[in-house]
Amino acid sequence: MAANKISKCLTCSHRERAGIDLALARGVSVRALASRYKLSRDTLYRHAKQHLPAQLRASLIAGPDLSIDLDKLRETESQSLLANLVNLRGRLFSALDVGEENGDANMVARVAGQLHHNLEITGKLLGDLSTGGSTTINNVLVLPAYVQMRVSLVDALRPFPEAARAVASVLHTIEHQAAEAITADKRELAA
Numbered sequence: 001m002a003a004n005k006i007s008k009c010l011t012c013s014h015r016e017r018a019g020i021d022l023a024l025a026r027g028v029s030v031r032a033l034a035s036r037y038k039l040s041r042d043t044l045y046r047h048a049k050q051h052l053p054a055q056l057r058a059s060l061i062a063g064p065d066l067s068i069d070l071d072k073l074r075e076t077e078s079q080s081l082l083a084n085l086v087n088l089r090g091r092l093f094s095a096l097d098v099g100e101e102n103g104d105a106n107m108v109a110r111v112a113g114q115l116h117h118n119l120e121i122t123g124k125l126l127g128d129l130s131t132g133g134s135t136t137i138n139n140v141l142v143l144p145a146y147v148q149m150r151v152s153l154v155d156a157l158r159p160f161p162e163a164a165r166a167v168a169s170v171l172h173t174i175e176h177q178a179a180e181a182i183t184a185d186k187r188e189l190a191a
Contacts, residue, residue, distance in 0.1 A: 010039060011047035024048045025060035082125060089118045 011020055016037055023033055030044045092115045099107035150171060157164035 009047055009051060010043045012051060014039065020044070020047075021052060021056070022060050024052055025057040078125065082122065085118055085122050085125075089115065089122075092118060 011017060014020060014037060020033060020037055020039075024030075024044070024047075030041045030048075033039070033044055034041045092111055096108060096111045096115065099105075099111055153167060153171075154164065157167055
């Protein structure tokens, strides 16, 4: 009586099985795989036929399921990016010190440029640095359209002296506060 010999698939037990399955699904030649993974072509053919159904091949070709929380990923990646920028900045400062200690002006200039770039990127990521798409605030009180509107409003209220005085008082208060703010800003800039 002959004993039934059950042979185990050598590809299934191979430590690089995931890579072999992916390569077979992508159509890499069996000859190349046999050479790379030290398996016989027959073993690879049998494995592909018996252990790689069409659904598995399709999922290997399609890649992993990427149903992920993009907001969480964005937050995690942003934190990681900032941590790497901070780490790199520390190394750049060390390199700057080395350049200064050795009197290497060329190195100092290159590293200073990289530090500037690092700080610029960090500032943009943190929102501390405007990138040109920012909102410009204009003082409407000096715009010609405001002046024209003010004159027209005062003219329109002339037949109503009490209303004209009330509106003039409000306009005067607003313009006075704006003038004080402009003067304070000039003092801050001068200091």
